[in-house]
Amino acid sequence: MAKDNNFNIQTIGTATIPSPIHLDQMTGDSIYKFIEEKDRILSDVTLQGFNTCLQNNEAPVCLEKAGPRERIFFRPENTTAAIVTCGGLCPGINNVIRSLVMALHYFYGIKRIIGIPFGYEGLSPTSNHSLKELTPDMVNDIHEFGGTMLGSSRGAQPVSEMVDMLENNKIDLLFAIGGDGTLKGANAIGDEIEKRQLPISVIGIPKTIDNDIDLIDKSFGFETAFDTAAPIIRDAHNEATGAYNGVSIVKLMGRDSGFIAASAAIAMPVVNFVLVPEMAFDLYGPNGFFEALKKRLELKNHAVIVVAEGAGQHLFEKEKQITDASGNVQHRDIGLLLKDKIKEYFDSQSIKTTIKYIDPSYIIRSAPANASDSVFCNRLAYHAVHGAMAGKTKFVVGMVNNQFVHLPISKVVHQRKKIDLAGEFWFAALQSTGQPFSMVQS
Numbered sequence: 001m002a003k004d005n006n007f008n009i010q011t012i013g014t015a016t017i018p019s020p021i022h023l024d025q026m027t028g029d030s031i032y033k034f035i036e037e038k039d040r041i042l043s044d045v046t047l048q049g050f051n052t053c054l055q056n057n058e059a060p061v062c063l064e065k066a067g068p069r070e071r072i073f074f075r076p077e078n079t080t081a082a083i084v085t086c087g088g089l090c091p092g093i094n095n096v097i098r099s100l101v102m103a104l105h106y107f108y109g110i111k112r113i114i115g116i117p118f119g120y121e122g123l124s125p126t127s128n129h130s131l132k133e134l135t136p137d138m139v140n141d142i143h144e145f146g147g148t149m150l151g152s153s154r155g156a157q158p159v160s161e162m163v164d165m166l167e168n169n170k171i172d173l174l175f176a177i178g179g180d181g182t183l184k185g186a187n188a189i190g191d192e193i194e195k196r197q198l199p200i201s202v203i204g205i206p207k208t209i210d211n212d213i214d215l216i217d218k219s220f221g222f223e224t225a226f227d228t229a230a231p232i233i234r235d236a237h238n239e240a241t242g243a244y245n246g247v248s249i250v251k252l253m254g255r256d257s258g259f260i261a262a263s264a265a266i267a268m269p270v271v272n273f274v275l276v277p278e279m280a281f282d283l284y285g286p287n288g289f290f291e292a293l294k295k296r297l298e299l300k301n302h303a304v305i306v307v308a309e310g311a312g313q314h315l316f317e318k319e320k321q322i323t324d325a326s327g328n329v330q331h332r333d334i335g336l337l338l339k340d341k342i343k344e345y346f347d348s349q350s351i352k353t354t355i356k357y358i359d360p361s362y363i364i365r366s367a368p369a370n371a372s373d374s375v376f377c378n379r380l381a382y383h384a385v386h387g388a389m390a391g392k393t394k395f396v397v398g399m400v401n402n403q404f405v406h407l408p409i410s411k412v413v414h415q416r417k418k419i420d421l422a423g424e425f426w427f428a429a430l431q432s433t434g435q436p437f438s439m440v441q442s
């Protein structure tokens with residue numbers, strides 16, 4: 001099948017209204033310029049990628065640059081915006097809500113901003129949640145706190161009912177802050193809006209500590225997640241060194257992608273093993289994990305293991321899969337399994353060990369955003385507002401090659417982003433931990 005290289009963003013209509021933001025197109029006046037439709041970012045910045053395009057006589061994939069447009073589609077005085085936050089918590093959600101409200105209110109003069117309570121559930125006419133009118137005063141301090149001031153939820157709602165709700169409440173812009181599930185939901189809402197030919201824009205802001213949204217450099221909250229994990233790993237190392245053959249196991253979130261675990265391991269080089277969902281490994285045998293752990297204990301008498309929640313699921317007896325309300329697989333506790341099996345293995349060889357199992361998962365997820373993520377969240381929110389006001393729809397704002405761009409939602413939900421075991425990032429994790437390259441399943 002031919003590769004779909006069309007990354008153009010859909011619009012609700014032609015943008016004809018002059019932007020209320022005072023920028024210009026004059027060169028040399030040291031003032032930021034409006035973004036024009038011809039401003040594009042290359043998706044693949046490698047020379048090889050460029051040469052392949054030349055050889056195949058194809059245009060390289062170019063992404064629309066995010067930022068304020070000179071002409072906008074929505075007339076601010078008649079526009080209502082709504083914000084919804086769905087899925088698992090993630091550091092920085094409140095920063096995004098705050099900056100959306102501030103940008104809508106102060107940059108564009110939008111006075112009616114509605115907070116949808118408890119995720120897509122709040123868009124269901126059968127829920128008892130009431131919509132919240134958001135003002136700058138209400139959101140002024142929320143960036144200080146983790147979680148989401150609007151509440152979140154998992155679980156499906158009928159798309160047509162959600163669009164009825166948007167229509168009935170005269171909502172023109174819907175900002176959906178969430179992960180792959182939320183973005184799929186936003187796209188479905190966008191499709192229904194299109195079917196009804198309504199002038200409503202749907203904008204996604206990718207949120208997930210798992211960093212599993214495809215094509216973008218990173219999702220917000222992910223950096224804070226491994227930043228918060230770092231001191232916990234430091235303490236786990238103290239526990240490990242505090243006993244002869246001390247073994248500390250730290251389990252971090254990461255349902256299908258091990259980015260948090262691997263990043264935390266590289267950030268804290270005291271980690272000796274990092275186990276991620278992308279890597280199936282054996283426990284026993286010459287290339288198995290236990291042989292490598294035994295060598296490590298013989299050498300240093302302590303070890304720190306960081307394991308992602310989705311790692312090693314093949315080690316459990318096959319059972320019926322349990323899913324959450326959104327259909328996400330709920331994994332079995334790999335940390336507990338490792339703790340039990342490590343003890344059993346070393347006991348059987350009369351080798352004394354002291355094993356500590358630490359699971360800080362929810363603490364990491366509900367922390368407030370660190371400074372780096374706060375910067376990122378605010379910039380994402382500003383760009384989301386600019387793109388929305390220009391009448392663009394069914395797009396996400398994200399960073400690609402260190403530049404803020406618009407991407408069609410359909411492109412980023414196509415598949416989940418995973419660690420490339422042959423890539424430099426994973427190689428860095430192997431170099432940092434010193435674990436054998438050959439620990440993959442035989």
Ligand SMILES: Nc1ncnc2c1ncn2[C@@H]1O[C@H](COP(=O)(O)OP(=O)(O)O)[C@@H](O)[C@H]1O
Pocket residue numbers: 086087088119120121153154155156157178179180181182183184185186188207208325326328
């Ligand atoms: N394919 C889909 N179509 C429509 N809505 C979806 C889809 N997948 C998930 N959702 C909805 O998106 C919301 C959040 O999804 P979930 O997977 O729980 O979190 P996240 O967005 O963080 O991945 C839920 O209300 C869920 O029902």
Ligand SMILES: O=P(O)(O)OC[C@H]1O[C@](O)(COP(=O)(O)O)[C@@H](O)[C@@H]1O
Pocket residue numbers: 086087088089179180181207208209210253254255309324328365
């Ligand atoms: O206990 P919960 O709320 O269902 O969440 C657990 C899951 O949520 C996450 O923290 C984030 O997942 P989403 O981004 O899909 O919301 C996963 O790492 C974890 O598997």
Ligand SMILES: [Mg+2]
Pocket residue numbers: 087179180181208
């Ligand atoms: Mg998800």
